[in-house]
Amino acid sequence: MTEYDNTNRGAAFKPFPEQQLILQGKLNVMGEDGQVALIMAESRDGKKRIEVFQKIGCLFPNDKRGNEKAPDYSGPLDGLHPWGPEKWKIASWKEMKDDNAYMSLQVSEYKPKPIDDEIPEFGDNIKDETSSLKSISASDFMKLETEKTSAEPNEDVPF
Numbered sequence: 001m002t003e004y005d006n007t008n009r010g011a012a013f014k015p016f017p018e019q020q021l022i023l024q025g026k027l028n029v030m031g032e033d034g035q036v037a038l039i040m041a042e043s044r045d046g047k048k049r050i051e052v053f054q055k056i057g058c059l060f061p062n063d064k065r066g067n068e069k070a071p072d073y074s075g076p077l078d079g080l081h082p083w084g085p086e087k088w089k090i091a092s093w094k095e096m097k098d099d100n101a102y103m104s105l106q107v108s109e110y111k112p113k114p115i116d117d118e119i120p121e122f123g124d125n126i127k128d129e130t131s132s133l134k135s136i137s138a139s140d141f142m143k144l145e146t147e148k149t150s151a152e153p154n155e156d157v158p159f
Contacts (some may be wrong), residue, residue, distance in 0.1 A: 010105040012092075022050070023032065033068040034078075056092045086110075 023038040034053035042048050059073035071091035089109040092103045 010107075011102050012093075012105060013100070013102045015039075016041075022034075027052075027054070039060040059090065059092055071106075076110070 018041060021037060022040045024037060026033055027036045028034075028136045037053045037055070039051045039053060040048065041051050055078065057077040058075045060075045062071050062074050064070040064072075072094045074089060074091040077088040077090055088107060089110045091106045095102050095104050127138070
């Protein structure tokens with residue numbers, strides 16, 4: 001049986017009844033400021049403790065643009081991480097299982113969308129506008145050209 005690979009994946013659920021956000025603020029570790037949250041928690045044997053969580057990212061609502069498989073939320077991961085200095089992002093999807101709402105999470109390296117440097121060939125992606133042009137005979141065209149070249153030069157032009 002193949003084991004499920006949960007690398008760069010996770011899930012977030014409603015807090016346990018004994019968990020409570022009690023404080024939030026800033027903590028400087030090794031010269032780096034970071035945001036923290038303090039959560040009051042209780043172990044199974046009833047011992048209380050305060051868990052310290054550090055902010056690693058932020059999720060913003062996504063415009064899915066008609067793509068139902070797109071994440072409901074996404075955003076950047078903050079700062080340097082143990083996995084390297086590259087830019088990383090986090091995405092999440094709202095899920096339901098047995099009447100319990102949760103969010104599935106996925107972390108991936110941020111890769112900017114490639115810019116298409118290719119210049120289109122003549123006529124590519126250009127609307128065919130020749131259908132609205134009127135045809136002109138060769139003799140009429142020559143008359144227009146003759147009228148254009150025989151006109152008096154404009155003395156106001158500074159060259």
